[in-house]
Amino acid sequence: MHFRTLIATVASLLLAACQSGEVPAPNAPTPAVAPILTGADAADVHSYAKPLEARVTNVALDLAVDFNAKRVGGTATLDIQAKPGVKQIVLDDKGLEITAITTVEGKPLPHTVGAVDPILGAPLTIQMGDAKKIVVTYKSAPDSGALQWLTPQQTAGKKYPYLFSQGQAIENRSWIPTQDSPGIRQTWEAKITVPQPLTAVMSAPRVGEPQATGRSRQFAFRMDKPVAPYLIAIAVGDLAFRELGPRTGVWTEPAMLDKAAAELDDTEKMVAAAEKLYGPYQWGRYDMLVLPPSFPFGGMENPTLTFLTPTFLAGDKSLTSLIAHELAHSWSGNLATNATWADFWLNEGMTTYAERRIVEEVYGPKVAAQQVALGQDAMNKAIADNGGAAGDDTRLHIDLKGRHPDDGLTDIAYEKGAAFLRTIEAAVGRERFDEWLKGWFSRHKFAPVTTSIFLADIREHLIKGDAALEKKLALEEWVNEPGIPTNLAPADRQAFAEVDAAVAAFKAGTQPAPEVWKRWTTDEKLRFLTRIDKQQPKERLAALDRAYGLANAGNSEVRFAFLTLAVAARYDPAVPALEDFLLVQGRRKFVRPLITALAADKQWGRPIAARIYAKARPLYHPVTVRDLDKLGLGAPTTDQALTAK
Numbered sequence: 001m002h003f004r005t006l007i008a009t010v011a012s013l014l015l016a017a018c019q020s021g022e023v024p025a026p027n028a029p030t031p032a033v034a035p036i037l038t039g040a041d042a043a044d045v046h047s048y049a050k051p052l053e054a055r056v057t058n059v060a061l062d063l064a065v066d067f068n069a070k071r072v073g074g075t076a077t078l079d080i081q082a083k084p085g086v087k088q089i090v091l092d093d094k095g096l097e098i099t100a101i102t103t104v105e106g107k108p109l110p111h112t113v114g115a116v117d118p119i120l121g122a123p124l125t126i127q128m129g130d131a132k133k134i135v136v137t138y139k140s141a142p143d144s145g146a147l148q149w150l151t152p153q154q155t156a157g158k159k160y161p162y163l164f165s166q167g168q169a170i171e172n173r174s175w176i177p178t179q180d181s182p183g184i185r186q187t188w189e190a191k192i193t194v195p196q197p198l199t200a201v202m203s204a205p206r207v208g209e210p211q212a213t214g215r216s217r218q219f220a221f222r223m224d225k226p227v228a229p230y231l232i233a234i235a236v237g238d239l240a241f242r243e244l245g246p247r248t249g250v251w252t253e254p255a256m257l258d259k260a261a262a263e264l265d266d267t268e269k270m271v272a273a274a275e276k277l278y279g280p281y282q283w284g285r286y287d288m289l290v291l292p293p294s295f296p297f298g299g300m301e302n303p304t305l306t307f308l309t310p311t312f313l314a315g316d317k318s319l320t321s322l323i324a325h326e327l328a329h330s331w332s333g334n335l336a337t338n339a340t341w342a343d344f345w346l347n348e349g350m351t352t353y354a355e356r357r358i359v360e361e362v363y364g365p366k367v368a369a370q371q372v373a374l375g376q377d378a379m380n381k382a383i384a385d386n387g388g389a390a391g392d393d394t395r396l397h398i399d400l401k402g403r404h405p406d407d408g409l410t411d412i413a414y415e416k417g418a419a420f421l422r423t424i425e426a427a428v429g430r431e432r433f434d435e436w437l438k439g440w441f442s443r444h445k446f447a448p449v450t451t452s453i454f455l456a457d458i459r460e461h462l463i464k465g466d467a468a469l470e471k472k473l474a475l476e477e478w479v480n481e482p483g484i485p486t487n488l489a490p491a492d493r494q495a496f497a498e499v500d501a502a503v504a505a506f507k508a509g510t511q512p513a514p515e516v517w518k519r520w521t522t523d524e525k526l527r528f529l530t531r532i533d534k535q536q537p538k539e540r541l542a543a544l545d546r547a548y549g550l551a552n553a554g555n556s557e558v559r560f561a562f563l564t565l566a567v568a569a570r571y572d573p574a575v576p577a578l579e580d581f582l583l584v585q586g587r588r589k590f591v592r593p594l595i596t597a598l599a600a601d602k603q604w605g606r607p608i609a610a611r612i613y614a615k616a617r618p619l620y621h622p623v624t625v626r627d628l629d630k631l632g633l634g635a636p637t638t639d640q641a642l643t644a645k
């Protein structure tokens, strides 16, 4: 048999096996073509693709980055696998400007773009006939929701422009024409042409050295393991690299390199701790990219290259649990991936659980216990913010039909999810739980997972017919019911004994002495600032700020916690610091709650929000702008309206 025919036969057998619902043997080698799940709960309401009819298995990009036009453009060559007799394939498209779709030989293929949904974009249906490979020639729109184009002014070096992408959850369809569903894993490769002297990095190993041609350079990348398409990521800028350990390193602008490398000094230890917990790291290198401050998230687990906000650079490694978190996604999320966004808790809850286990290993049990306790505070706040103990959106398995996946991006997924896993661990003991956890990844590596797969796996490999244990765990209640089940393994009440006493004393009128505050860790400071009454008299905020310098704290989390209190108290003296904070960084977790709280306070806050947002909006990434525009803080200018999502 000809080699290619053999590959095609194996692939179609695999497709057939997956369509009949069979799961590959646990320790089978990584298939180049990952299975598609067939269960009703694996159907993705956020993608137009019909992968059981025809699916993309590999994406090959050949793109040029045009900073003047704010577009990436070129070709995407897709490998397709279709059920016998199926002659068309449906891709996801958000605003792509398509000039041609052809076979590799150049024969044009008829295609149509369906009605545009404001959240999902549009289905792109291509009549590919018998073609197994198609070539889409296209450009991204200047208002692509995934891409942020920074001017030199918005970078640390101030000399060169910068581009970066954010794919999760459903943004990549605005720059890559493919099936943008986390259940449709694809291998991929890319050739990226950028102006000299800029460097391109992506979420895959680099292939060869960059090729210089005239005023540009071409970089090549290849991800030979099938990944969910939201994990394809790019950044282009004036980037430098420093080795941190044998398989870890950091990319960032040259001006940031020393600071970033110092903060990330524990990364290699974290990889070792994660492997101890989860099993072998499967992706080769673990590098990180510290982005400019408009990066909309704390971090993003792009495979082989985690993207990070510079706001975690506290100077004392006190915010590096972020690295433990993104690293843990190399297993929970990137190896075993939520099949749809309704199962987002499987990505984030498991990762948040593992993050604290890594922190325990690297920084000790006290630090970890404190972070668990902060997590449970955040969980309780998320319950309150999402309709209380009966709120529909307090379920782990959430209904997102007709809604944006970001509606599920709450601490329910993160903290209720993590609390669920801690509860199971407490019930069966760490040793037994850890054995199950390792097994989970060996059974589901490079595969999509759902809540029902999770439950079935726990029953088969952990509960093993023990009826008393089944009852004790209350699995169904945890995943399907709102609120927090009563079997919750509570956080250690002693973890913050000193701080909690100080909170009580503060209520009675006494403020912690400056030397006490100075001695406290960041987590202790955060416990204090989030546990004192939300509504403080202005004088008390003034006294706190005077004693500890909080409005302009160098630690972004501490600063955020204080500014949250300041907005609630209409504390005018903090407004300049608030404005500065909202203009020097664009992390959505910080800017959205502050601007939203200001906007909700019609008399005092709203005019402040409108004034600051007019200045801040051009600095923020499209995913941040998309949410904040809904607050209706003054009409966007024509130019802004054009780029609004």
Ligand code: BES
Binding pocket: 168, 169, 296, 297, 298, 299, 300, 301, 321, 322, 325, 326, 329, 348, 409, 414, 589
């Ligand atoms: N994968 C998420 C970020 C994300 C989720 C982006 C959903 C878009 C849609 C990432 O791993 C994450 O959770 N980041 C957190 C970090 C944290 C919890 C330590 C963040 O950005 O704040």
Ligand code: ZN
Binding pocket: 325, 329, 347, 348, 351
């Ligand atoms: Zn995460």
